[in-house]
Amino acid sequence: MTPWILIAALLLAPPPTAPPPDRALAEGAITSARHAVEQAAHDTHRTDAEKKLSDAEALFAKGAYADAATAADSAWKLLDASGEKTRFEVQVAPDGTTEVKTRTGQPVRVESEGKTVAVAPGEHALVHKGEPPEHTAGPPPVEKVALTAPSLLAPRDHGKLSFKPAQKLGPVLLSWSKVHGASGYEVIVTDGDHHEAFTAKVSSAKAKLPPLPPGQYAWTVRALGATGEQSDPSQRSFELVPERIKLEVQTSKWK
Amino acid sequence: VTPHLRQIATALCIAFFLACSSDKGPRVAESPKVAPVARARLKRLVGQVLVKRAAGDDWAQAKDAMELFENDKVRTVAGASAVLEFANGSSVSLGEDALIGISETHLRPGQDHTDLTLLKGHIDAALDKPAQQSLSVTTPSATVRAGREIVFQ
Numbered sequence: 001m002t003p004w005i006l007i008a009a010l011l012l013a014p015p016p017t018a019p020p021p022d023r024a025l026a027e028g029a030i031t032s033a034r035h036a037v038e039q040a041a042h043d044t045h046r047t048d049a050e051k052k053l054s055d056a057e058a059l060f061a062k063g064a065y066a067d068a069a070t071a072a073d074s075a076w077k078l079l080d081a082s083g084e085k086t087r088f089e090v091q092v093a094p095d096g097t098t099e100v101k102t103r104t105g106q107p108v109r110v111e112s113e114g115k116t117v118a119v120a121p122g123e124h125a126l127v128h129k130g131e132p133p134e135h136t137a138g139p140p141p142v143e144k145v146a147l148t149a150p151s152l153l154a155p156r157d158h159g160k161l162s163f164k165p166a167q168k169l170g171p172v173l174l175s176w177s178k179v180h181g182a183s184g185y186e187v188i189v190t191d192g193d194h195h196e197a198f199t200a201k202v203s204s205a206k207a208k209l210p211p212l213p214p215g216q217y218a219w220t221v222r223a224l225g226a227t228g229e230q231s232d233p234s235q236r237s238f239e240l241v242p243e244r245i246k247l248e249v250q251t252s253k254w255k
Numbered sequence: 256v257t258p259h260l261r262q263i264a265t266a267l268c269i270a271f272f273l274a275c276s277s278d279k280g281p282r283v284a285e286s287p288k289v290a291p292v293a294r295a296r297l298k299r300l301v302g303q304v305l306v307k308r309a310a311g312d313d314w315a316q317a318k319d320a321m322e323l324f325e326n327d328k329v330r331t332v333a334g335a336s337a338v339l340e341f342a343n344g345s346s347v348s349l350g351e352d353a354l355i356g357i358s359e360t361h362l363r364p365g366q367d368h369t370d371l372t373l374l375k376g377h378i379d380a381a382l383d384k385p386a387q388q389s390l391s392v393t394t395p396s397a398t399v400r401a402g403r404e405i406v407f408q
């Protein structure tokens with residue numbers, strides 16, 4: 001055998017370490033199908049999909065990557081009969097940290113450092129640079145802030161507010177200082193008999209009361225947080241009184 | 256023959272053939288230039304949205320319905336937003352202070368796939384037909400894949 005024949009034979013032989021071209025495709029298809037099966041409801045579609053997935057994994061083990069990919073894809077397709085849109089959000093922070101949230105549809109796959117996690121609707125994943133994804137079910141945690149009680153501004157405590165005489169007097173504008181971390185405020189106004197005369201949840205640090213009957217009132221404000229927490233209440237009182245009618249009587253020139 | 260020897264022999268052989276076919280060998284005809292295909296359109300622009308073309312160095316003000324091609328980049332400033340609408344009905348909403356690129360995609364026949372690179376900021380993506388499409392978003396720390404991994408004809 002001449003050296004040229006040897007070289008030609010070596011050239012025609014497949015490279016010893018070249019990966020099969022369809023292997024990565026098959027791996028991706030099987031990962032997708034596996035996650036779709038895990039998320040699927042227990043019905044006939046899921047049973048059929050599990051069978052297809054099992055076939056795909058067996059074909060993959062035998063090295064039949066193209067056939068494995070086809071089988072895995074069939075499994076995926078069986079479970080996507082809903083036709084629902086897949087919606088997801090991706091947020092990249094200045095330090096490169098990635099947060100992924102899936103809202104609807106099929107799970108989204110998040111891959112980093114050789115690890116893949118499936119993020120189903122309602123779940124989220126966090127990936128720090130150079131680290132595998134951290135997968136968490138449920139909405140992302142919201143940092144809880146201790147809310148301080150609002151500082152009430154107006155009307156002043158025990159103030160007498162007079163309006164033109166009528167069955168109901170007003171309107172009265174309540175105001176207080178903004179509370180850091182509050183997403184809203186709860187306002188409760190009770191009359192002299194401790195009955196609720198007005199209640200509201202507002203987003204700004206003020207509330208306008210509708211006209212109310214004359215009398216004593218107490219008003220209470222609590223700051224509300226985004227995750228349901230609330231501050232201690234702040235309370236003041238005021239009194240609604242009708243203005244006095246000024247009668248001016250002039251003396252007559254006639255005697 | 257060990258794999259090591261096989262690699263050396265292959266390299267020598269390639270070098271030999273390259274030397275023999277230096278100037279005299281037949282040249283392969285250059286493939287005709289293909290017009291680039293728009294991958295998306297910019298819609299619903301709010302505030303200052305900028306676009307940098309693949310071949311350019313400057314950021315230019317984006318316009319409504321502007322076409323985006325592979326390797327183009329889109330940037331939004333504070334308070335700005337835009338929507339990238341794809342021909343297949345999918346869309347990606349880009350929030351304020353964000354930077355996104357349309358990556359090169361090597362499509363297999365029958366595939367409907369989009370590759371994006373999000374360097375900073377927030378996107379809200381909607382895949383219209385996830386059984387027939389896929390979308391990949393590469394970030395500095397992860398790759399996010401949505402939709403069907405592969406689509407066979």
